[in-house]
Amino acid sequence: MASTLYGYKWKKARAKFLKEHPVCEGVCKEDGRVAAASVVDHVIPHRGDLELFWDRSNWQALCKSCHDRHKQRLEKSGTVTGCTESGVPLDPNHHWVKSKRGKGG
Numbered sequence: 001m002a003s004t005l006y007g008y009k010w011k012k013a014r015a016k017f018l019k020e021h022p023v024c025e026g027v028c029k030e031d032g033r034v035a036a037a038s039v040v041d042h043v044i045p046h047r048g049d050l051e052l053f054w055d056r057s058n059w060q061a062l063c064k065s066c067h068d069r070h071k072q073r074l075e076k077s078g079t080v081t082g083c084t085e086s087g088v089p090l091d092p093n094h095h096w097v098k099s100k101r102g103k104g105g
């Protein structure tokens with residue numbers, strides 16, 4: 001698992017990047033809209049590759065809806081690994097989300 005990559009160091013780098021890139025660079029930018037970016041996305045999926053992961057030229061600031069759309073597109077071509085800052089999967093149909101319901105204990 002590459003989840004350890006998204007630790008303290010990432011949070012700090014990500015916050016700094018969003019300060020420098022406060023506006024969504026996704027579809028919003030293409031459409032001439034200004035949306036507040038809240039996600040730093042890897043243009044090329046890093047798949048655990050540290051060099052790609054920390055390569056800022058591979059980062060793009062996205063608003064949440066562009067990020068979700070981006071991940072949905074990835075989902076169609078493979079697996080989705082997106083999750084929120086608190087580690088909850090973005091996909092509402094994800095088994096992590098579903099498994100919280102209906103368990104008797």
Ligand SMILES: [Zn+2]
Nearest residue numbers: 024028063066
């Ligand atoms: Zn956007």
